[in-house]
Each structure stands twice: as structure tokens, then as C-alpha cells.
Amino acid sequence: MAEASANDNSQCTGATAALEGIRVLDLSRVLAGPVCGQILADLGADVIKVERPRSGDDSRAWGPPFAKDKNGEPTSESAFYCACNRGKRSITVDLNKPEGRELVAGIAAKSDVLIENYKVGTLERYGLGYSRLSRTNPKLIYCSITGFGQTGPYRARPGYDTIIQAMGGLMSVTGQQDGTPGGSPVRVGIAVTDFMTGLYATIAIQAALAYRSTTGLGQQIDLALLDVQISALSNVAMNYLVSGDVPTRRGNRLPSVYPSDAFRCEDGYLMIIVGNDDQFKRFCAAAGVDALMEDARFGTNELRVKNADVLGADISEVLLARPVAHWMTVFEEADVPCSAINDIAQVFDDPHVRARKMLISLDHPLAGSMPNIASPMRFSRSPVQYRRAPPTLGEHTAEVLEVVLGLSQQEVSSLAAKAVI
Numbered sequence: 001m002a003e004a005s006a007n008d009n010s011q012c013t014g015a016t017a018a019l020e021g022i023r024v025l026d027l028s029r030v031l032a033g034p035v036c037g038q039i040l041a042d043l044g045a046d047v048i049k050v051e052r053p054r055s056g057d058d059s060r061a062w063g064p065p066f067a068k069d070k071n072g073e074p075t076s077e078s079a080f081y082c083a084c085n086r087g088k089r090s091i092t093v094d095l096n097k098p099e100g101r102e103l104v105a106g107i108a109a110k111s112d113v114l115i116e117n118y119k120v121g122t123l124e125r126y127g128l129g130y131s132r133l134s135r136t137n138p139k140l141i142y143c144s145i146t147g148f149g150q151t152g153p154y155r156a157r158p159g160y161d162t163i164i165q166a167m168g169g170l171m172s173v174t175g176q177q178d179g180t181p182g183g184s185p186v187r188v189g190i191a192v193t194d195f196m197t198g199l200y201a202t203i204a205i206q207a208a209l210a211y212r213s214t215t216g217l218g219q220q221i222d223l224a225l226l227d228v229q230i231s232a233l234s235n236v237a238m239n240y241l242v243s244g245d246v247p248t249r250r251g252n253r254l255p256s257v258y259p260s261d262a263f264r265c266e267d268g269y270l271m272i273i274v275g276n277d278d279q280f281k282r283f284c285a286a287a288g289v290d291a292l293m294e295d296a297r298f299g300t301n302e303l304r305v306k307n308a309d310v311l312g313a314d315i316s317e318v319l320l321a322r323p324v325a326h327w328m329t330v331f332e333e334a335d336v337p338c339s340a341i342n343d344i345a346q347v348f349d350d351p352h353v354r355a356r357k358m359l360i361s362l363d364h365p366l367a368g369s370m371p372n373i374a375s376p377m378r379f380s381r382s383p384v385q386y387r388r389a390p391p392t393l394g395e396h397t398a399e400v401l402e403v404v405l406g407l408s409q410q411e412v413s414s415l416a417a418k419a420v421i
Contacts, residue, residue, distance in 0.1 A: 017044025018382035027116040029057040033145050034084040035198025041087025042375045042384045053092040056393040067367040075366040082390040089396035099420045106405050109136045117145040120155045130220040140218040141208040149224030159225045161191040168229030176251045197228045258304040266323045269341040286334035362389035397421050
């Protein structure tokens with residue numbers, strides 16, 4: 001698939017980005033916090049990522065695969081790291097050394113936002129907690145991301161996405177139902193809780209910036225992966241709260257609409273959702289199963305849900321006889337919602353995805369032209385901007401210390417000699 005360049009995919013080239021002039025100090029690593037920092041960078045913020053000397057963000061080593069150089073050889077930049085760190089400047093600082101902690105405190109004093117996902121209490125012990133930094137910079141918005149939050153009996157526990165998926169109920173409703181082949185809980189195929197937490201963090205930070213614009217005051221934001229996952233249960237949780245019935249796994253079926261399933265065709269799978277009675281009539285006519293339309297067991301959505309096993313078996317028998325492309329054409333003409341179940345290669349080869357320019361390329365010092373996934377946000381006035389590729393480890397240390405803190409080249413060299421940076 002052809003990639004759009006960063007300039008091609010930045011909307012309204014030359015326009016001012018929404019968060020132009022906002023400085024973000026990113027002390028986070030792995031995924032949830034870095035996703036938030038990347039979104040803020042796309043929106044125009046100057047995001048300074050602080051990493052450990054020599055090793056950096058843990059996710060830099062999470063490969064293969066690693067980004068490739070112009071000769072096709074792997075670089076030191078993991079694909080995982082590159083997925084959530086574009087647009088940032090990287091500096092390396094040893095927080096175990098007093099001079100390192102003072103450098104970070106100095107940058108925080110000149111920043112609008114700080115993002116961190118250390119264990120509860122760690123940054124307070126370093127003298128980099130909200131209580132200290134806000135005394136120096138009352139306008140600072142300090143976003144803390146942890147597995148379980150700053151309060152509660154689990155606050156000291158580490159939080160990993162899959163653990164939160166399990167504990168927060170998501171895995172209990174994901175997978176094939178009990179009693180069927182392969183019927184067991186499964187994790188969602190992406191780190192969905194981490195990613196949603198990054199999105200919530202972005203929303204919270206922008207809300208805090210809006211609040212600061214009228215009051216002049218910053219604040220601390222307490223975001224927990226578990227809280228986010230519970231919030232995301234949404235209507236599934238509400239169904240339980242209203243009825244008292246504990247939701248169960250239903251595979252690809254929706255609990256309140258049928259037909260809604262992944263059906264096997266001659267050469268692959270087709271996802272179909274029939275959302276109302278008129279759609280069901282069109283579906284039956286298009287599939288050549290008019291008898292199902294007349295069957296009293298399937299006359300309403302409520303009845304179709306009740307008799308889903310019988311109806312599903314009848315539909316499966318018909319769809320298995322033809323390839324996916326045939327049914328896609330037939331059902332699209334009948335205005336029945338459906339889609340082939342694409343693999344990732346097919347996603348990026350889709351003509352609509354190409355038209356939306358969801359794949360971009362960024363100039364990178366090691367990888368040359370690096371592919372990256374575009375932001376889904378489209379603005380008519382304040383554009384998303386892709387200013388730099390995911391930074392190499394410590395790429396901007398001297399630049400940030402000299403420009404932001406006003407250190408001399410000699411002072412920067414001295415700190416490097418002492419392994420502070």
C-alpha cells in the first residue's frame with residue numbers, strides 16, 4: 001500500500017494546531033501514557049519524553065519486529081515503541097541521581113502538563129510528586145496513570161492490560177460461549193484498556209486545560225486502568241445493573257440483535273448485523289431464504305434473538321455455498337450491513353482506508369522512511385500535524401536542556417560526563 005507523507009496527511013498545512021504552545025513533560029512508558037502523549041503531540045503540543053539512560057522506555061526492546069533501515073536490516077526501534085511515540089522529543093535523565101531529578105523538576109516548572117505512570121508514591125519519593133511540583137508551578141496539570149488509581153486497597157499493585165481485562169469483566173464477555181468448541185474467556189486482540197486509558201487521559205488533560213484557562217489553576221488527574229475498563233462495559237454493565245442477569249460470552253453475536261454473527265462462507269467469514277425487521281426482510285430476499293421471512297419464530301427481533309441458534313444454523317447452511325465477495329455484493333445492494341473479516345494486510349489495502357490516508361510515512365534518522373498509522377482526527381481549522389518520527393533514545397537531550405532550561409553546552413557535557421543524562 002502506498003503511504004502518504006507526513007506533509008500530505010497534515011490537514012490545512014500551515015495552519016496553527018489546536019495545542020500549539022502547550023508543553024507536555026511525558027514521564028510515562030509502554031502504552032497508555034505514551035498514547036496520550038502522542039495524541040497531544042499530533043494536536044500541536046511540544047511533548048518532551050523523559051527516558052532512562054542507555055535502556056529508555058521498556059517498549060523499545062519489545063520486539064521483534066523492529067523498524068528496518070534502508071537496507072532492510074532491523075534497527076533498535078521496536079514497532080511497539082514506534083506505534084505510540086511520534087511527534088515527541090526524547091531526553092535521557094537518571095532519576096536516581098539528585099541532579100537528574102532537579103533537571104526534571106526544572107522542566108516541569110516550565111511545562112503545562114505532566115504525564116506519568118509510575119507506581120503510586122514513586123515520584124513523591126523522588127521529590128517529583130504533584131504536591132511539590134505544583135508549589136513551583138501552580139498551573140501544572142499533572143496526569144497520573146496507574147492500574148488501580150491513587151486510592152483504594154489495590155493502589156500499590158502493578159496493572160497490566162490483560163490483567164485489567166480479566167479483572168474488569170471484559171474477558172468474561174469475550175470469546176465463544178460455554179459448551180461450544182473453543183468456549184472459554186479470551187483477551188481482546190489489542191491492548192484495548194491501555195489504549196482507552198490513553199484516550200481518557202487526553203480528554204481529561206484537555207478538560208483541565210479548559211478549566212485552567214478560566215481559573216489559572218492546574219490540578220492532578222487520577223486515572224486508573226480498572227476504572228476505565230469498568231466504564232467501557234457501558235451497556236453490557238447496565239444490562240446487568242438493570243436486570244440482575246450476569247452477561248455471558250456469546251462469541252460474535254450481539255446480545256440483543258439477530259442475525260448478528262460471523263458466518264462461514266465458501267472462502268472466508270462474513271460479519272452480518274441485521275438491526276431491524278425491514279433489514280431482516282431485505283436480508284432474506286437477498287439471500288434467497290424467503291421462507292425464513294415467513295416463519296413465525298423469526299417474525300420480530302425479540303423472537304429472532306430467542307431462536308438465534310435455529311435461525312443461525314439455517315443461515316449458515318445457505319451462506320456456506322458461495323464466496324465472501326458474492327455475498328458482499330448481494331447484501332450491499334440490499335442495504336444489509338455486512339463486512340468481510342479482514343486481516344491487517346487487507347485493512348491497509350482497502351481503497352477506502354487508502355483514500356482516508358490512514359497510513360503515513362515519517363522521516364527517521366535510523367529507518368529512513370518509517371511507516372506510521374495516521375491519527376483518525378480530521379479538523380477543518382486546527383490541523384493534526386506530524387512533526388517528527390518517534391525519537392531515538394536521548395535524541396533531543398542537549399537541545400531540550402539548552403533551550404528549555406538555558407544550560408550551556410559545557411554544563412550539558414558535564415552532566416553527561418557524570419552519567420546524569
